[in-house]
Amino acid sequence: MKKTFSMGGIHPHDKKISAESAIERFPVLSKAYISMSQHIGAPATPIVQKGDKVLTGQLIATSSGFISANIHSSVSGTVSAIEPYPDIAGNPVMHIIIDVEGDQWDESIDRSEEIVRDIKLTPQEILKRIADCGVIGMGGASFPTHVKLSPPPGKKAEILIINGVECEPYITSDYRIMVERPEEILIGARIMMKALGVSEGYIGIEVNKPKAIDVMKSFSASYPEIKVVPLKKKYPQGGEKQLIDAVTGRKVPSMGLPIDTGVVVQNCATALAVYEAVQKNKPLFEGVVTVTGDCTEQQRNFLLRVGTPIDALLNSVGRLPKDAAKLISGGPMMGKAVSNISAATVKSTSSLLVLTSEQTLRKEEGECIRCAKCADACPMGLEPFLLNKLARAGRYADLERERVYDCIECGCCMYTCPANIPLLDYIRISKADVLKILRSRPK
Amino acid sequence: MRKLLVSPAPHIHGNESTRKIMRDVLIALSPSLVVSLYFFGVSAIELVLVGALACVSVEYVIQKYLMKVKPTINDLSAAVTGVLLALNLPPSAPWWVMLIGSVVAIGVAKMSFGGLGHNIFNPALVGRVFLLISFPAIMTDWSIPDSWFRDGVDAASGATPLSLIKEGLSSGMTLEQIQAQNPNLSYMHMLFFKTGGSVGEVSAIALILGFIYLLVRKVIRPHITLSILVTIAVVSGIFSLCDPQQFTDPAFNILTGGVLIGSIFMATDYVTSPMSTRGMVIYGVGIGFITVMIRYFGSYPEGISFAILIMNSFVPLLNKYVKPKRFGRR
Numbered sequence: 001m002k003k004t005f006s007m008g009g010i011h012p013h014d015k016k017i018s019a020e021s022a023i024e025r026f027p028v029l030s031k032a033y034i035s036m037s038q039h040i041g042a043p044a045t046p047i048v049q050k051g052d053k054v055l056t057g058q059l060i061a062t063s064s065g066f067i068s069a070n071i072h073s074s075v076s077g078t079v080s081a082i083e084p085y086p087d088i089a090g091n092p093v094m095h096i097i098i099d100v101e102g103d104q105w106d107e108s109i110d111r112s113e114e115i116v117r118d119i120k121l122t123p124q125e126i127l128k129r130i131a132d133c134g135v136i137g138m139g140g141a142s143f144p145t146h147v148k149l150s151p152p153p154g155k156k157a158e159i160l161i162i163n164g165v166e167c168e169p170y171i172t173s174d175y176r177i178m179v180e181r182p183e184e185i186l187i188g189a190r191i192m193m194k195a196l197g198v199s200e201g202y203i204g205i206e207v208n209k210p211k212a213i214d215v216m217k218s219f220s221a222s223y224p225e226i227k228v229v230p231l232k233k234k235y236p237q238g239g240e241k242q243l244i245d246a247v248t249g250r251k252v253p254s255m256g257l258p259i260d261t262g263v264v265v266q267n268c269a270t271a272l273a274v275y276e277a278v279q280k281n282k283p284l285f286e287g288v289v290t291v292t293g294d295c296t297e298q299q300r301n302f303l304l305r306v307g308t309p310i311d312a313l314l315n316s317v318g319r320l321p322k323d324a325a326k327l328i329s330g331g332p333m334m335g336k337a338v339s340n341i342s343a344a345t346v347k348s349t350s351s352l353l354v355l356t357s358e359q360t361l362r363k364e365e366g367e368c369i370r371c372a373k374c375a376d377a378c379p380m381g382l383e384p385f386l387l388n389k390l391a392r393a394g395r396y397a398d399l400e401r402e403r404v405y406d407c408i409e410c411g412c413c414m415y416t417c418p419a420n421i422p423l424l425d426y427i428r429i430s431k432a433d434v435l436k437i438l439r440s441r442p443k
Numbered sequence: 444m445r446k447l448l449v450s451p452a453p454h455i456h457g458n459e460s461t462r463k464i465m466r467d468v469l470i471a472l473s474p475s476l477v478v479s480l481y482f483f484g485v486s487a488i489e490l491v492l493v494g495a496l497a498c499v500s501v502e503y504v505i506q507k508y509l510m511k512v513k514p515t516i517n518d519l520s521a522a523v524t525g526v527l528l529a530l531n532l533p534p535s536a537p538w539w540v541m542l543i544g545s546v547v548a549i550g551v552a553k554m555s556f557g558g559l560g561h562n563i564f565n566p567a568l569v570g571r572v573f574l575l576i577s578f579p580a581i582m583t584d585w586s587i588p589d590s591w592f593r594d595g596v597d598a599a600s601g602a603t604p605l606s607l608i609k610e611g612l613s614s615g616m617t618l619e620q621i622q623a624q625n626p627n628l629s630y631m632h633m634l635f636f637k638t639g640g641s642v643g644e645v646s647a648i649a650l651i652l653g654f655i656y657l658l659v660r661k662v663i664r665p666h667i668t669l670s671i672l673v674t675i676a677v678v679s680g681i682f683s684l685c686d687p688q689q690f691t692d693p694a695f696n697i698l699t700g701g702v703l704i705g706s707i708f709m710a711t712d713y714v715t716s717p718m719s720t721r722g723m724v725i726y727g728v729g730i731g732f733i734t735v736m737i738r739y740f741g742s743y744p745e746g747i748s749f750a751i752l753i754m755n756s757f758v759p760l761l762n763k764y765v766k767p768k769r770f771g772r773r
Binding site for chain 1: 448449451453455457558559561713714719769770771
């Protein structure tokens, strides 16, 4: 019996159409649009001005707070503007816009293909390098990696888990890097273990990726402190709390952080970025992005520079059919719908998915038949049918008592609902409100 | 792509629907329908058709002309109520009894509470109990009507096993004497074809087939049904060990008097059963216990209909205070 998390979960289809398309380099375009808000926390502060010449990999904006991250240019050329530019939701966000000239890299970056295995830096130097290189979590939350690798006083890390689960349908970017760059991921994991001072490492991969499991296993033979853990296929196993439960059996307490269980989770793409930062001095300015959909002519995996406009990326997979209706940045369960196709990609962009109206159109909402399928599917043991009702009635005290703040917004409830009730829409809004109420209370 | 659709995640749906679930319940009932057609012939089919049509029509009329909303009869929930009510009537019941039962089931038990998802009591059972109290003679007339298929099979005796035993015990006989008088009270009869009973409970095997189908299709989980059956077995086991001449044994109690159809199809109704696993078990144990108590000490021979309705009334309380286990509870 393969390991998995202990409660709830669903089994959406696991179509991974682009799985066997090797990573291709996406061409550098004539303009790059680099957002200052690519991470959770304070936006970065630009340190270049209009007209400045920049190199690929050059620092162009610095971290502006404890939770913030540096940003580097993904192209070489001239800064043409520093101004608000609409992001994927159409909201204006400060961007540095660069007119591309050639592709001249900062000379301090080691561009050789050679794998550097020796970890020479001390833990403090590692953390500083990761922060300098602007590495953030690539799994979705975009949390600055150096912050996550620095447990708060009084908390001690014991275990590092590398997230190779990729439980969302369609996305294959993590799968491709596990198959194509396994050793770099393992070295990246080892670097993070050194920074954390832990000697126990795991990499969790679902069994629907046997090739990734085989490849990672064969390489991990030379890294005995990191074990590959094959996991049963179940969504949302890539969720931090679910992955910790699946691999170690430890349960992150309600309102707590993973570090409360002594575990730190990092995505495998983050591990690769850490390897490149620490061993190659390469800042995070490119990453693997899957461009896919049942209705696209091609399904491909690209190594893509940050700041590439989404419409250019879409054009690379052929003409779109008339019934293409929704563009999603991320996966179909937790990704964000794109409303502005001229928006640019960011560091944590992992996938661009095209769905047809038939696949994604919401059906008419019916009456709740109290089947409790949503409660059975909830990986947090909540009762979504109840939270939905309380949210619609604005009963905040009851929502708090029913622990709406534990919701991880995985969407399992809404996926299973036979009455097509948009449970998560209401729960998400009420969760944000309840969190505001909780924060406003005197400590 | 001229216009982009924008809405929050999740962007895909599992394609489950109320209609598909209700259709699965109808499919799960079909083995019992076939068996009852074999034993009771047209009269069984007549009851089932009248029940389904009447329930659907009552719902349609109330929604369309009284509530003035879009009728939702396509979700098949009214049809399921109609079929279940028909399967709970004696095969000899006249069509107009079925019609009255349908009006009570849908009109009173379901629509007056607000329709699908809002009713406290199982509509089909409310219909059945209403008929049982209003037309006691018709509802306990277990004579078997003429059938196209049945040519002199030994299944012609009238009374149900439970009523035979209740009458026997009250006239001072022991269980052994009653069984000697009624050779049809054997388990093989009850498992495959019974000596008497309502339309839907002719064959235990057919009902169990339906149960397996519902489990495989993940329409229901086994907790409610199994906790009812286990409780009936344990409670009646204790009593029958104490006095085997007065109290019937567990296998007999499970195979008779609608326990199977009740525990598989009625007690598991989503709307009127608890939503947490622990709530389901408490509810099932309650139904099992009350059923045995009514049989042993009450004046009705069967009891599961009342037991389910009594436990239905506890469901709001169970839902409010018996919660699922939370992840990472401190």
